[in-house]
Amino acid sequence: MLSTGQLQQLFSGAWITIQVTAYSAVIGTLIALVGGVASLSGSRLLRWFTRVYVEIFRGVSAIILLFWVYFTLPQLFGIFLTPLQAGMLALGTNMGAYGSEIARGAIQAIPKGQTEAAIAINLSPFHRLRHVVLPQAVVLMLPPFGNLLIEVMKASALVSLIDLSDLTERAQNLRTLRAATSLEIFTAVLVLYFLISASITLGVRALERRFGRGLDVGGGLGGAVK
Amino acid sequence: MATRENEPTSDGESAGGRPSPERPMVRFDSVTKAFGDNVVLDGLDFEVAAGEKLVIIGPSGSGKTTILRVLMTLERPDSGMIEVGGEHLYHEERGGKLVKASEKHVRRVRGKISMVFQHFFLFPHKTVLENITLGPVKALGVPKDEARERACKLLELVGMEGKHDQYPASLSGGQKQRVAIARALAMQPKVMLFDEVTSALDPELVGEVLGVLRDLALNTDMTMLLVTHEMGFAKEIGDRVVMFDNGRVVEEGPPRQMFSQPREARTRSFLDAVLDHE
Amino acid sequence: MTAGAVAQASPATWDWDIAQRMMPELLRGLSVTLQATLVGITVAMVLGLVLAMARRSSLPVVRWPVVGFIEFVRSTPLLVQLFFLFFVLPDLGVRLSGFTAGVLGLGLHYATYTSEAYRSGIENVEKGQWEAAVACNLSTRTTWGSVVLPQAIPTVIPALGNYLVAMLKDAPLLSTIAVLELLAVARQLNSQLFRPLEAFSLAALLFLAVSIPAAILVRYLEKRYGYSRE
Numbered sequence A: 001m002l003s004t005g006q007l008q009q010l011f012s013g014a015w016i017t018i019q020v021t022a023y024s025a026v027i028g029t030l031i032a033l034v035g036g037v038a039s040l041s042g043s044r045l046l047r048w049f050t051r052v053y054v055e056i057f058r059g060v061s062a063i064i065l066l067f068w069v070y071f072t073l074p075q076l077f078g079i080f081l082t083p084l085q086a087g088m089l090a091l092g093t094n095m096g097a098y099g100s101e102i103a104r105g106a107i108q109a110i111p112k113g114q115t116e117a118a119i120a121i122n123l124s125p126f127h128r129l130r131h132v133v134l135p136q137a138v139v140l141m142l143p144p145f146g147n148l149l150i151e152v153m154k155a156s157a158l159v160s161l162i163d164l165s166d167l168t169e170r171a172q173n174l175r176t177l178r179a180a181t182s183l184e185i186f187t188a189v190l191v192l193y194f195l196i197s198a199s200i201t202l203g204v205r206a207l208e209r210r211f212g213r214g215l216d217v218g219g220g221l222g223g224a225v226k
Numbered sequence B: 001m002a003t004r005e006n007e008p009t010s011d012g013e014s015a016g017g018r019p020s021p022e023r024p025m026v027r028f029d030s031v032t033k034a035f036g037d038n039v040v041l042d043g044l045d046f047e048v049a050a051g052e053k054l055v056i057i058g059p060s061g062s063g064k065t066t067i068l069r070v071l072m073t074l075e076r077p078d079s080g081m082i083e084v085g086g087e088h089l090y091h092e093e094r095g096g097k098l099v100k101a102s103e104k105h106v107r108r109v110r111g112k113i114s115m116v117f118q119h120f121f122l123f124p125h126k127t128v129l130e131n132i133t134l135g136p137v138k139a140l141g142v143p144k145d146e147a148r149e150r151a152c153k154l155l156e157l158v159g160m161e162g163k164h165d166q167y168p169a170s171l172s173g174g175q176k177q178r179v180a181i182a183r184a185l186a187m188q189p190k191v192m193l194f195d196e197v198t199s200a201l202d203p204e205l206v207g208e209v210l211g212v213l214r215d216l217a218l219n220t221d222m223t224m225l226l227v228t229h230e231m232g233f234a235k236e237i238g239d240r241v242v243m244f245d246n247g248r249v250v251e252e253g254p255p256r257q258m259f260s261q262p263r264e265a266r267t268r269s270f271l272d273a274v275l276d277h278e
Numbered sequence C: 001m002t003a004g005a006v007a008q009a010s011p012a013t014w015d016w017d018i019a020q021r022m023m024p025e026l027l028r029g030l031s032v033t034l035q036a037t038l039v040g041i042t043v044a045m046v047l048g049l050v051l052a053m054a055r056r057s058s059l060p061v062v063r064w065p066v067v068g069f070i071e072f073v074r075s076t077p078l079l080v081q082l083f084f085l086f087f088v089l090p091d092l093g094v095r096l097s098g099f100t101a102g103v104l105g106l107g108l109h110y111a112t113y114t115s116e117a118y119r120s121g122i123e124n125v126e127k128g129q130w131e132a133a134v135a136c137n138l139s140t141r142t143t144w145g146s147v148v149l150p151q152a153i154p155t156v157i158p159a160l161g162n163y164l165v166a167m168l169k170d171a172p173l174l175s176t177i178a179v180l181e182l183l184a185v186a187r188q189l190n191s192q193l194f195r196p197l198e199a200f201s202l203a204a205l206l207f208l209a210v211s212i213p214a215a216i217l218v219r220y221l222e223k224r225y226g227y228s229r230e
């Protein structure tokens, strides 16, 4: 059996995993909202730019992106990135690319009449987006974003490869120390990951209920991210 | 630039405008709008006087909705000019020349107009009260408290007091449309556009909405453009009726004459068809 | 785990010579990545179908473990699953090569996704088809093989295409369990030549050169054959 000390190590690893996931999700969500709006903007240049961004950052494998960010960016620009920063940047930009597509779909799914009614009360384009379209689109975005968040959480295991002591890194560490049987360690780690996933799922459901006030929730967009 | 707004811009007789003692509130000057090959507005000219209640009738697909949408800037005309309250909607004067208006100019002039839609288009994520205060607070900069107070008065006006905190999903069609009217009124527009606002309602709910419209028409000096198939109602509140077909005005006149002795055969056959139906 | 490259003080510039020297090995790595993906998707397609059918079993003792397995595997990281197959199984007496563990891991992980696709494909087959099969007195086997699956599987193909592209993006994870695929080669070259810029940029570009056309092709096929992913 795992000792308390070993469990504690795993818990502190899980905490790092949660942090990396959370930071990446914040970056990813911001990019997704901006990207979703930009991909529908009137400016061709902006649309084109978003398209290229989405294709590249969605097209490249997250692990290759992570290595590229961690080892190459510092070289290219003569800056220093901590593993945490590199992890957030790689996972966040990756999530942002998938998220942009989700956001675009959700915004497009809002009936045109909503924008027209907002024009009839003379709201500025920004206010139309901020107070009329986005609040409704967010409700549609939540379920697929929940799935995306779980993918990001899973991908956060990659940061163990650039020496961040997340849950996966702790597991590998304990295994090489032969601190317990590898089966015990990895079973515990997989269960912890599962619990984090389940919490995310429950959290997103709660958000759906909260944001769904007045709206017919259900239907929504297809949830598939992968 | 800043001073320009206050200047009395080359008043009245602007480019080809015919002199009239009182400026029209709305003026269409050879406005054209086509969707692909489908010419919907074909060099349309017409005027609406300040305070006038204009009823627009015409067969389906004749472009009635398009007139209102072009005026609300939901569709951009292909050519021609539109004036609202003496100002160009889609053009502005710069260096003595009329050029395409900036977004800012369009927004300012558009502030004189508001619209009520056939399908309400209430904001489903906002309560009744929030639906009404959103425009005043965000577009007019009215303080929240004041906006709320005015919204309450408007809700009373449309007979919807006590429903402030409900979401639109819980309202009947007639109630939704009355809230939508209050929402438009809250913008204190000079011109109100109504596009078949009772067509999407169950028959038994039409009356309550028409009642509100009747009050507005008889008790305010707002300019109103109403597209409707409710001929009895049109007769009652309309100052003038315009019959519209194929992108042009076929005939116009006071309701009494239009409905009892239309001059044009086209109008007659249209009215026969509609009134038969009723 | 990694040969940590020291962040340099001054920006590096691209060296074409080095890039050229790296290319042949990177290409060989890329071909391993592609092979792993193809074997992996085959495993996922077969296993996913099995899971989807087992999930419809009338026996709760079959159904619930399958549901649990699917939920568990798709909620946990592929990387940890690969480590499990490669590092933990040997302690239990099962020794797999890196490549075998890798394609098995990819296949298992994605089988939980494909099974969902199959499931909706199967559910979209009209109920009347099952009833007609009963009316014709067909065996369970014939019902699945000749009636249900031939109708369900075509509708699932676009989704499978999407998972193929997704799996391609996960295949470089195999670099962590001693498979000499694209990223492993890049890491190796980096630690030999200390040129992360060329090594990882080329790896990324080579990868994009495959994944973007693949994604565009799948999207095109999806539109062309008009199946929805629902």
Ligand SMILES: Nc1ncnc2c1ncn2[C@@H]1O[C@H](COP(=O)(O)OP(=O)(O)OP(=O)(O)O)[C@@H](O)[C@H]1O
Residues within 6 Å of the ligand: B035, B038, B040, B058, B059, B060, B061, B062, B063, B064, B065, B066, B067
């Ligand atoms: N966005 C659009 N794209 C293409 N065609 C359009 C569009 N909007 C309107 N039309 C066409 O323009 C014509 C006039 O439409 P409009 O809605 O103005 O008619 P209407 O008089 O309001 O008809 P109804 O009584 O049915 O409401 C129709 O032929 C319609 O098909």
Ligand SMILES: [Mg+2]
Residues within 6 Å of the ligand: B064, B065, B066, B195, B196
């Ligand atoms: Mg219409």
